[in-house]
Amino acid sequence: MSIGYACLNIGTSNTNIRSVMQRNATPEKLTEVTAHNLAALERMIDYNRKNDIRLYRISSDLIPFGSSPINALDWPEIHKAAFERIGAKIRKSGMRVSLHPGQYTVLNSPTQDVVERAVEDLVYHDQILTALGTDTTNKIVLHVGGIYGDKEAALDRFAENFQRLPESVKNRVIIENDDRLYNIEDVLKLANQLQIPAVYDNLHHAVNPPPTGKDDHYWIADAKKTWKGADGKQKIHYSQQALGKRPGAHTDTIDLETFLQFHNHLEDSTIDIMLEVKDKNLSAIKCQNATTIAPKPTRLEKEWGRYKYAILERSPTIYQAIRTLLKDKEAYPVLEFYRLIDTAFAAEIRPGYAENAAAHVWGYFKRQATEAERRKYEKDLANYRSKTNTIATLKRQLFKLAEKYESDYLLQSLYFYL
Numbered sequence: 001m002s003i004g005y006a007c008l009n010i011g012t013s014n015t016n017i018r019s020v021m022q023r024n025a026t027p028e029k030l031t032e033v034t035a036h037n038l039a040a041l042e043r044m045i046d047y048n049r050k051n052d053i054r055l056y057r058i059s060s061d062l063i064p065f066g067s068s069p070i071n072a073l074d075w076p077e078i079h080k081a082a083f084e085r086i087g088a089k090i091r092k093s094g095m096r097v098s099l100h101p102g103q104y105t106v107l108n109s110p111t112q113d114v115v116e117r118a119v120e121d122l123v124y125h126d127q128i129l130t131a132l133g134t135d136t137t138n139k140i141v142l143h144v145g146g147i148y149g150d151k152e153a154a155l156d157r158f159a160e161n162f163q164r165l166p167e168s169v170k171n172r173v174i175i176e177n178d179d180r181l182y183n184i185e186d187v188l189k190l191a192n193q194l195q196i197p198a199v200y201d202n203l204h205h206a207v208n209p210p211p212t213g214k215d216d217h218y219w220i221a222d223a224k225k226t227w228k229g230a231d232g233k234q235k236i237h238y239s240q241q242a243l244g245k246r247p248g249a250h251t252d253t254i255d256l257e258t259f260l261q262f263h264n265h266l267e268d269s270t271i272d273i274m275l276e277v278k279d280k281n282l283s284a285i286k287c288q289n290a291t292t293i294a295p296k297p298t299r300l301e302k303e304w305g306r307y308k309y310a311i312l313e314r315s316p317t318i319y320q321a322i323r324t325l326l327k328d329k330e331a332y333p334v335l336e337f338y339r340l341i342d343t344a345f346a347a348e349i350r351p352g353y354a355e356n357a358a359a360h361v362w363g364y365f366k367r368q369a370t371e372a373e374r375r376k377y378e379k380d381l382a383n384y385r386s387k388t389n390t391i392a393t394l395k396r397q398l399f400k401l402a403e404k405y406e407s408d409y410l411l412q413s414l415y416f417y418l
Contacts, residue, residue: 001291002096002233002272004055005284009044011306011417016040020064030064030071031078037062038082045086049093053284055235055272057098057141060125067117067124076131087132096232096272097134099125100141108145108158115161126169137232140172141199144182144190151181155190162194170196171230176237177204179248184219185210191226198223201237202262203276207247217265224268234268239276250276253345254283256290256338263291282414286338295332303337309415311344313357313391318344345418354391355381357415358398364410365401373401 009015017040018033041062048056065071076083090097105121106114125140132138147154162170175191176199177184184198184205191198200223202216220236227234240258242249254277263273277283289299304326312319318340325333325340362377369377380397383389395416402410410416 001270002053002055003284003287003291004053004057004096004272004274005280006057006100006274006276007059007280009047009281010279011281011412011414012043012047013411014040015043015047017059017061018064019061022065022070025065025070027073030073030075033064034062034075034079035082037064038079038086042082042086042089045089045093045095047281048095049089051281051285052288053281054093054095055274056095057100057274058128060099060101062128063124066128067121076127080131083131084133087134090132090134096138096235097129097132098139098141098235098274099128101125103143105142106145107142107161108148108154110148110157115164119161119164122165122169122173126166126172129172130168136171136230138172139174139197139231139235140169142173142175143178144175144187147181151186155186158190159193174199174231174235177201177208179204179207181208183208183210184223185212188219188222188226191223196226197228197231197234198226199235199237201239201276203239203241203248203250204237206241216262217267220271221267233270233272235272235274237274237276238262250278252278253342254287255342256286256335259287260290260335263287290334290338295334297326297329297332300326300332300334300337305409306412306414307341309357309361309413310418311341312360313349313354313415314344314347316353316356349391351385355384358391358394361398361402361410361413361415364407365398365405368405369401373397 007017017037020029020033041058044056048054063071063075066075101121105118107118107122109115109118122140122142129138129140144158145154162173165173174197175187177187178201184200187198200216200220205216205219220234223236224234238259240251240255241247242251254275273287275283275287285303289303292299304322308319308322311322322337322340325336358381366374376397377394380389380394384391384394399416402416
């Protein structure tokens with residue numbers, strides 16, 4: 001089993017994906033931003049490899065105007081070395097990657113211009129996966145689209161327009177149930193007709209179930225039948241409903257006990273699970289640590305090194321409780337560990353706690369910092385106390401110092417990001 005996350009990485013520097021405004025989309029600018037985005041992708045792939053994350057969704061925004069005539073560059077060739085280097089890392093680690101076109105890629109639209117753009121966009125997504133040298137187990141996830149007043153006609157139109165796709169794209173496209181229009185029964189009917197895989201999304205099913213009902217495990221088993229050897233392991237999407245938000249809204253983080261209830265009832269222990277959650281890689285590692293077949297205390301100690309100062313600025317009490325919890329080197333208290341972390345993040349940051357955490361981080365540099373750096377730290381701290389600036393200003397200076405003095409331990413800390 002692999003547990004993965006989508007697109008963005010929290011806690012790794014220089015992993016932002018940039019865009020280009022159309023009026024600035026010169027060949028030079030497009031080349032520059034594409035190079036930046038590929039470098040960001042490589043850093044995320046490196047992070048995934050280091051943390052044994054083998055399922056990852058690449059951002060569709062990787063290449064600015066990648067499927068538009070605005071970008072007429074031969075970007076796979078221009079950036080061939082970067083694609084090959086990143087692709088080699090993906091393959092060597094056994095990582096499986098995917099892409100998920102956005103809501104405007106609608107293959108079953110009754111408007112031909114929209115369909116043509118959808119075909120071009122799917123070709124663009126396939127170009128990325130091909131440039132990376134990935135095989136057909138690396139997929140493009142697509143929703144069926146709109147209903148346009150006649151669901152059966154819309155399903156037929158999807159099937160008809162699917163045949164317009166190049167063979168390499170057909171071999172990558174997989175379809176997913178959504179939370180409004182096409183339930184899992186609709187999607188399975190279409191997937192079986194086209195002989196392509198169906199992705200089951202548990203939260204979309206909860207919001208938009210078919211009239212026949214049935215639970216997650218029934219539909220996961222039924223969807224599994226659509227996956228063939230060349231498609232790789234079955235993949236599903238998993239998320240949880242955010243309380244007080246619109247139906248289908250994702251939570252900030254995965255509640256571990258709820259996830260384990262779902263996970264422990266899965267019939268297929270090799271299934272791939274793509275998490276859709278706001279804290280991305282943080283929840284992926286949380287769920288990995290809770291389901292690992294090698295529950296070593298060092299896993300939690302490594303996590304604690306990332307979280308500790310972010311916890312300290314929220315709750316010194318919980319900070320001490322986690323330190324005490326991890327003293328037993330024979331135990332693996334994964335549920336209690338993450339319960340305490342989630343409890344801390346539910347609390348607001350108090351000024352006194354924030355100052356205390358900042359002082360701990362400043363302690364890494366205070367003996368080697370220059371006088372100017374010391375004055376800057378004291379000024380930022382005083383301004384925070386007087387509410388003339390925020391804690392973010394103080395953190396930015398501390399992060400620059402961590403970079404300058406090459407404090408690898410702090411540079412991996414979530415204190416600067418959460």
